[in-house]
Amino acid sequence: MSGTLPSVEATPDGAVEGLVARLRRGDEAAYEELVRLTGGRLLAVARRMLGGEDDAQDAVQETYLSAIKSLDRFDERSQMSTWLHRICVNACLMRLRTRRRRPERSMDDLLPQFVEDGHQRTPTRAWKPEASAGIEAEELRALVREKIEELPAAYREVLMLRDIEELDTEQTAEMLGLTPAAVKTRLHRARQALRTLLEPTFAGGRE
Amino acid sequence: MTNQPYITCRQLIDFIADYLDGTLEASARREFERHLGVCPSCVAYLESYRRTVALGKAALKPTEDAPGPEVPAGFVAAVKRALVEQKPAT
CATH class of the missing domain: 1.10.1740.10 (RNA polymerase sigma factor, region 2, helix turn helix motif)
Incomplete structure (x- = not known):
């Protein structure tokens, strides 16, 4: 686009x-x-x-x-x-x-961790399609919105503008006063962090 | 068959957004996919990342029962009033 x-x-x-x-x-x-x-x-x-x-x-x-x-x-x-x-x-x-917000979570806790040789510290478990089968569509949407809200603001903004409003990298960069490279990095980290927050629901039992 | 070492999980995860956007150059894409061929953990990571993007988009997409693009009549009147009040006197 x-x-x-x-x-x-x-x-x-x-x-x-x-x-x-x-x-x-x-x-x-x-x-x-x-x-x-x-x-x-x-x-x-x-x-x-x-x-x-x-x-x-x-x-x-x-x-x-x-x-x-x-x-x-x-x-x-x-x-x-x-x-x-x-x-x-x-x-x-x-x-x-x-908006008054609770203290923000550290991004370091939400990003994948690696050992020295570059392998993931903890292997990723596959998400099970059936893990969300019992959750009503609206309940699932609410849960994802709640997790998006938990992202630190600087990352949530980029995620919303790029993935939700579908602005392109340059438009997002201009709007937030960032470089296009910073937008790409923040978007990737925001998605990774959201993935981590959703993992307990989709890779195992619900939180 | 190549003897070249595999890229690491860290490198693969760094490249995921470009891989999904289709902006990885051909050689990097080959290495990305070669790593996927031997690393179930990265296959799981890639799939869950893809799913996360889709879930995020779906979570904020208007639902059928969300208010449509019609503008509530009271809202039109309120905005008009505010705009008229803001207008500098001529």
Whole structure:
């Protein structure tokens, strides 16, 4: 994937682009149209990233306020929906960062350990397909979300932007102020850490 | 048959993301797969890593009963009100 942001790609961009001039004039009907045309997609993004409906609505409202305030910086060669998506992801990231969190786990405990010759310290046990057979789909999704929440914030953010929002490495790097190489490393570590957190459920008895 | 030493488990695990993305160059990919041929632990690690990525994506994907892309009417009105309040007086 490159250049497009799937979460908003189905937005009727032609209709949105036609609004820019009216938004710049402060046309109140245009505000309403903008929210009607793009709000559903942005709310879906915010719900995925934040979980709760109230928090998601607040983040999307913030997105529109911030977008309209900085409309003079919007480059008309880009897509309005893509621009809004970026602002929305940023608003969600800010909210995630300010949430009161428990002390973070050390990544060292969540990454595989090796002996001197490069072999795994403890061989990996195969995950059993039947291990999750008794878990309802929604219960399983909740368990995985809970484990994602346990990841240190710097890793959770990259995992969410790359694997969930499907931004590419460069877009994620730009959004988080990282180099593309750092994004790749953090994504790999985040997946490894999540794997470790899920292992008790899938490789043996449940926690 | 090659006498070249196998890459280590540590090297294989470092390369997993590139392997799954298809961005490993051909020779590295061959070595990756040669190691998999003799290391059940790394086969298990690779499969569980792949499964983890899929589970993560599925965990946050909207479900059928999640609110659709429609925008709640009250939300449209609230945002419009906030935008109008923010608008500098002309």
